[in-house]
Amino acid sequence: MSDNVTLSLAEMRELSETILMDNGFNKDHARSITDIMYACQQDNCHSHGLHRLLMCVDSIKSGRIDGTAAPTITDAGPSVVRANANQGMSLLAFQAALPQLIEKAKKNGIAALAINNCYHFSALWPEVEKLSEAGLAAIAMVPSHAWVAPAGGTRGTLGTNPLAFSWPRIGKHPFTFDFATSQFARGEIELYRRAGKALPEGVAIDKDGQPTTDAEAAMNGAMLTFGGYKGSALSIMVELLAGPLIDDLTSKESMEFAQGKPEAPYHGEIIIAIDPNLLSGGKTLANDERAERLFADIIDQGARLPSQRRYIAREHNMKRNAVEIPRTLYEELLTLRKS
Amino acid sequence: MSDNVTLSLAEMRELSETILMDNGFNKDHARSITDIMYACQQDNCHSHGLHRLLMCVDSIKSGRIDGTAAPTITDAGPSVVRANANQGMSLLAFQAALPQLIEKAKKNGIAALAINNCYHFSALWPEVEKLSEAGLAAIAMVPSHAWVAPAGGTRGTLGTNPLAFSWPRIGKHPFTFDFATSQFARGEIELYRRAGKALPEGVAIDKDGQPTTDAEAAMNGAMLTFGGYKGSALSIMVELLAGPLIDDLTSKESMEFAQGKPEAPYHGEIIIAIDPNLLSGGKTLANDERAERLFADIIDQGARLPSQRRYIAREHNMKRNAVEIPRTLYEELLTLRKS
Structure with a gap:
């Protein structure tokens, strides 16, 4: 079998x-x-x-998520859509706000969608790819739970704070990436723990803030950001833009809110959409070719696009x-x- | 003396x-x-x-920069300002467009400034800090010259592609970072070369695409991005948003344009400004406190803010x-x- x-x-x-x-x-x-x-x-x-x-x-x-919550979509400013998920999962809120986000980005050049009060479990790339399907470039960010220490720190304060980006390519799949600003995803540490395997160096610290390769100690300590102090700075940016900027929780507040329950983290999400047609002054075709020369030069040397x-x-x-x-x-x- | x-x-x-x-x-x-x-x-x-x-x-x-060029500022869309530097240095264009960028971000929630046709030599943090002085969060990006190889690549295609971010803090200096997406700045490699010092591992490759710690070989080869494939993806994003998105040159095109002349790189720049007041639904004070709790938790564990x-x-x-x-x-x- x-x-x-x-x-x-x-x-x-x-x-x-x-x-x-x-x-x-x-x-x-x-x-x-x-x-x-x-x-x-x-x-x-x-x-x-x-x-x-x-x-x-x-x-x-766990009893807190509303499986029937209808999101409330608000026109929160000429270039801002707000989607209140009303304690539901984030995805219906995203879907409901998407047409307005696309419309605002195309009309104004750039627009932001703030999703609030949502439970969140999903990858971000399907969302930014929805925007690049509409011909827009897009950036998405979410906090998570305070599992990640800042560079030079000793304990979890930041989330795994993923950052996703998508760029529309005419007649091709978009250029898209979606990565955690932590060195590893939380689930990877868990896989190492279950397998009893040692973590690589530089991925985690223990509860005393000391470097560790022990996955169990890492789960009880904190994960580290990718790319040292630069990745750490980026993670703080995600924390700010997907948290206080949009009047929603930081990863630490989200973790406190969860009270250890096995539910998806509760917080906000921000998605920024930009119109290459408006930003290039209508020269989309010429600039699509320019971007394609960049991609071709990357692939030609044996590197892979994400x-x-x-x-x-x-x-x-x-x-x-x-x-x-x-x-x-x-x-x-x-x-x-x-x- | x-x-x-x-x-x-x-x-x-x-x-x-x-x-x-x-x-x-x-x-x-x-x-x-x-x-x-x-x-x-x-x-x-x-x-x-x-x-x-x-x-x-x-x-x-070198005779190509116009030291007297007056920038042309265009209202390029409800949330877009375009500043054509007209072959002058970027900074006058930035300064001339700044009031309109601030006005649009405050009115619409988010706005972008595209600077085109500029020579560029400056750090980005003073620009994003100008926006946080006005109470806005800001992101700035520029390409440079194609000195940096993508992850898995063998030659320079990407620029050092800095990314800067600033977040306004009430009554305090802003939270600001400004870093190259290359592992090292170009100038650092040059300092190692002059000093005859070996580079750390993972910073550069030679002209055959092989890892090197020789600074001279690195100058003739390519630098690497910070944070492996994640930093590389981020660098490509900078390349796209500050290049084809705004109808301006990639780092490779900029390097070709320079023809080896010892002048500042010629290309574009993008700056995105976001209004925390509008995005938070007017709850700036409560969210400033929320951001301060995040910063305090970082500092409290001995880590430094950038x-x-x-x-x-x-x-x-x-x-x-x-x-x-x-x-x-x-x-x-x-x-x-x-x-």
Whole structure:
């Protein structure tokens, strides 16, 4: 028996929506969450694919997430949309505010979407790619929980604070990246811990603020940012722009709010969209060619653009109209179905 | 005899303006360039202080920079200002466009300034700090010359591509950072070369794309980005947003344009300004306190906020109303005076 189960794309969607609705999310939430997990799984991003259904169900079981919350979208300024998730998952709020964000960015050149009061578990690249599908460049940032020490520090203060960016390429998949400003993702440390493997140097400190390669000690201590003091500065920027700037929680406040419950972190998110057509004075085509010369020069020397592996997986999975997930995950997911 | 010369702040300003005007910059350019060098020198940022007068004079001597170019400021969209430097130095264009950028950011919540066709030599932090003085958060980016290899690459394609950020703090110096996305600044490699010192590992590759610690080989090869593939992705983002997005040159195009001349790089710059008051729905005070709790938690564990050393130097130099510069630099600068 294979260790993997093959699901058709339609089966994957149906499984996800059913589990979500069986556990208290309404149809709108179930669809918006599924859209993102589907996109991740289709690209073989296993960490943010169907695996996250477990967290969604844990989150709603903890009793604080409103699985039926309708987001409130406000025109908060000529170039600002505010989406209050009203204690629901972030994704429906994002989806509901997206048309207004696109419209404002195209009309004004640049616009921001502030999502507030949301539970958040998802990768950011599917969101910035939605904007580049509309011909816009986009940056997205979220805090998380205070697991990460600032450069020179001894304890967790910052979140894993991912930063995602997407640039639209005419007739091609966009140039997209989405990375944690921590050296490792939280889940990676957990994988090392379960496997009893030593962490590389420079990834974490223990509860006394001392460097450690012990994953258990790291889980009880703090993670470090990537790229030393530069990555640390960047992480603080994410903390500020996706927190106090938009009247929402820092990673430390979010962690306090969670009270140790196994739910998705609760906080805000910021997404900035910029229109290359307006910013280039209508010279989109010439500048698309200029960007393509840059990408070509990178690829020509054997370097990879971020997300290239993801796009290869996407094409493969779309062609065969299926994804593979571990049998253990599949069986665990089946236990969450009630219908 | 001391190796340093002490100049009063007024003497420093007078020296800088005189040298610039003696060498072909008009009064407006001389003042706007001096403002920024003055700010850097006052903060003991020697690399971007009076030292850069040498580059300014070299640049104008090379015959392509227009020392009298008046920038053209255009209202390029509800949230976009365009400043065409018209082949002059960037700083006068920035200064001329600043009021409109502030006005648009405060009115609309977020706005962008695209500076085009400018020669550029300056640190970015004085610019983003001008915006945080006006109560705005700001991000600035510029390309440079194609000295930096992408992660996994073998040759220079990207610039040192600095990213600067400033966050306004009520009653305090702002939270500001300004760093190259290359591991080292170009000038640092040059200092190692002159001193005959070996570079640390991971900073550069030679002309065959092989790792090197030889500074001479690094100057003929390429520098590496900070933080591996994440820093590389960030550098590409800077390249795109400060280049093709705003219809201006990439670092590679800028390097080709320079034809090896010893002048400041010619390209564009992007600055994004965001209004915390509008984005927080008018809750600036409560969110300033929230940001301060974050900063306090960082400092409390013995970590430093970026720019703290700079602010200490500033207070010291303002109090004594003087700066110190190396005697060798001072004497070299005196030879550039013609009046």
